[in-house]
Amino acid sequence: MTDIVIDLNAxxxxxxxxxxxxxxxxxxxxxxxxxxxxxxxxGDPxxxxxxxxxxxxxxxxxxxxVSYRDLAGFGRRAMDVPAEELAAEVAYQIGALQVFARAAGADVAYVKPHGALYNRVVVDPEQAAAVAAGTRLAGSGPAVLCLPGSAMHRAAAEEGLAVVGEAFADRAYTAAGTLVPRGTPGAVISDPDQVVRQAVALARDGHTTALTGEPVRIRARSLCLxxxxPGAVDLAFQVRKALQDAGVRLEAFV
Incomplete structure (x- = not known):
């Protein structure tokens, strides 16, 4: 049996x-x-x-x-939210989902920031600490899924939370190992073959190539789709099959 294990999240x-x-x-x-x-x-109830x-x-x-309160902007607009308020809003969102998770017979197993909040907590220790504090406030169970080596990664670890590094199959990377901002040409990979190749390289070998050509090492336990x-389901099918064909075992991280 292969010793390479990856989670697929969406x-x-x-x-x-x-x-x-x-x-x-x-x-x-x-x-x-x-x-x-x-x-x-x-999302709605x-x-x-x-x-x-x-x-x-x-x-x-x-x-x-979890995200900033931004329905109109799909959570992708930069916002300045006081740390205490952000922690409460993160806990609120987790708590709302926990009701439905438990009704279905499970629990919220992890927390992942979305959009502008995800990008902010890569580099902003205060906002990252607020997300970690909100996660802790919601309960001791959830892990935090985030960019390896980010401010969010450090804040979650300092809060005593389990931390899981993730990589992206369909996003371009900078030489520093961060995501290329969405407004930059080439930030979102649209070629299905390239998405599949990057997914396999990240899962099997832990590396990819930056948009500017440099090699990038990324230690990830989960891969985001x-x-x-457009065509998300077919692309997810292709990625899943390619990973299995490459000897990668697909398994949740919690």
């Missing part, structure tokens, strides 16, 4: 009311962990409950995808 429940963005049913057949939107950037129910039925771990990109 952003799900990213609809609101009659507006639907992600094919949650199909993606839950392919991933091992589900980052569930908790209502601040997307009905969607959150359905995704939790289906995730448990299919043996998929449930994670809270975005559920809101």
């Amino acid at each position: 952003d799900l429940a990213e609809g609101f009311g009659r507006w639907v963005l992600t094919d949650d049913e199909a993606m839950l057949e392919l991933v091992t962990s589900a980052n569930v939107a908790c209502g601040f950037h997307a 009905g969607i959150m409950r359905r995704v939790c129910d289906t995730a448990v039925e299919r043996g998929v771990r449930i994670g809270a995808q 975005h559920g809101d990109t």
